[in-house]
Amino acid sequence: MRIYLMLAILVAVTWYAVSRIKSTFFSSSPCVNSLEMEKDPVCGKFVARDTAVVKKAPDGFRYYCSHSCASQDALAE
Numbered sequence: 001m002r003i004y005l006m007l008a009i010l011v012a013v014t015w016y017a018v019s020r021i022k023s024t025f026f027s028s029s030p031c032v033n034s035l036e037m038e039k040d041p042v043c044g045k046f047v048a049r050d051t052a053v054v055k056k057a058p059d060g061f062r063y064y065c066s067h068s069c070a071s072q073d074a075l076a077e
């Protein structure tokens with residue numbers, strides 16, 4: 001009888017862990033999108049799109065770590 005109790009606890013713990021991982025994964029996926037990293041073409045640092053200085057360039061949008069990097073890029077507007 002004891003082994004069944006231990007099995008039940010094990011299943012419950014596993015189920016709990018899996019549901020926690022699932023909920024963490026699904027709730028964090030929009031954050032992963034917003035934390036997409038872009039390379040600063042001036043200094044080579046990776047910056048999050050959320051916090052980057054964004055400028056339009058002929059080849060699309062460019063992301064910079066700071067305004068000083070953005071102003072150093074002659075290609076951007």
Ligand SMILES: [Zn+2]
Nearest residue numbers: 040043065069
């Ligand atoms: Zn930079």
